[in-house]
Amino acid sequence: MSFNYLNYCDDFVGFDNNKEFLPKGFDSFNSQYRLRQLFLNLSNYVLKPYCNFTKYEQRRLSIYSLKNAFEFKINSMLPTSNIKTHKISKSFKICINSTKIINNYLNKTTNSTFVTSKSLVPAAKLISHCFINNNMQLLIDKHLLFHEFVLNKIRKLHKDKNVIDLGDSICIEAKDICKLKIYTSWKNIEVKNPNIKDELEGAIESIKKGDFKQIYLAYPKDDEFKKQIPIYVDELKNKEYQIKAIPYSFRSIIR
Incomplete structure (x- = not known):
C-alpha cells in the first residue's frame, strides 16, 4: 500500500x-x-x-x-x-x-x-x-474512525431507541418521535466559515424527500468549535426542518 x-x-x-x-x-x-x-x-x-x-x-x-x-x-x-x-x-x-x-x-x-x-x-x-x-x-480512514466513535456513543446513549448505521450517516428512530439523522465527518470546523458543503447537501436532499425533518452534522470538538451551530438554508424556507452542526468531544478517551 x-x-x-x-x-x-x-x-x-x-x-x-x-x-x-x-x-x-x-x-x-x-x-x-x-x-x-x-x-x-x-x-x-x-x-x-x-x-x-x-x-x-x-x-x-x-x-x-x-x-x-x-x-x-x-x-x-x-x-x-x-x-x-x-x-x-x-x-x-x-x-x-x-x-x-x-x-x-x-x-x-x-x-x-x-x-x-x-x-x-x-x-x-x-x-x-x-x-x-x-x-x-x-x-x-479518519472519517471511518470518527463515524464508529459517534455510532458507539449514540448506541450507548439511546439504548431504548433503534439506532441504524446507514454507512454515510446514522439514523435514530423510535415510536411517536420524528426520526433523527446524523452525518459524521472528521474535519476542523471554522465557526465563521464552516466547510460543511458535502454533508449539508445530503441533509438538504433528505429533508426534500420528506424522510427527515431533524438532521445533525457531527464533527470533532476543538478550541474554536465548542457549541452547536444552527444552519439555515434558503431553499428549505418553506419546509419545517432543523439542521445543526454538533461538536463531539473525544475527552472521554483520556478519563
Whole structure:
C-alpha cells in the first residue's frame, strides 16, 4: 500500500514504519502522546474483535511510537508467554495460515502475510493488517474512525431507541418521535466559515424527500468549535426542518 504525503494528511491517520500520521491537535489532544492515545482508542472500533487496546495499554503505550505500540500488542497476543517457561497457552488455537503469518512476522521474511481467512487466530489477523511487505504499517480512514466513535456513543446513549448505521450517516428512530439523522465527518470546523458543503447537501436532499425533518452534522470538538451551530438554508424556507452542526468531544478517551 502506498500513499503520498497529502493523502496521508487529508484522509488517513496511523503509521508507516516509524513515520506517524496523527491528526492536528484539537480539544484536549494537543500533544503527540495524547494523539497516539486517541488513535489506539479509536483503532479498537475498526480492529475489533481481534484487537483491543485496554485503557491501561492506551496510556502506557502512547509514550512509544505507534509502530512499537502495535509490535508490543502483537507480541502480547502470540502463543508463547513472556514468562521464562515460555509455555504455549492452552486456549491458543492454531491453523496453517495463522502459523505461516506468525512465522513470517517473527522471521521478518518478505513473503506476503495478508490473508482474509475468518479462521485466523487474533494475533495472525492483526499481523496481516499491520505487517505488509516486510514493513509495519497501519493507515485507517479518519472519517471511518470518527463515524464508529459517534455510532458507539449514540448506541450507548439511546439504548431504548433503534439506532441504524446507514454507512454515510446514522439514523435514530423510535415510536411517536420524528426520526433523527446524523452525518459524521472528521474535519476542523471554522465557526465563521464552516466547510460543511458535502454533508449539508445530503441533509438538504433528505429533508426534500420528506424522510427527515431533524438532521445533525457531527464533527470533532476543538478550541474554536465548542457549541452547536444552527444552519439555515434558503431553499428549505418553506419546509419545517432543523439542521445543526454538533461538536463531539473525544475527552472521554483520556478519563
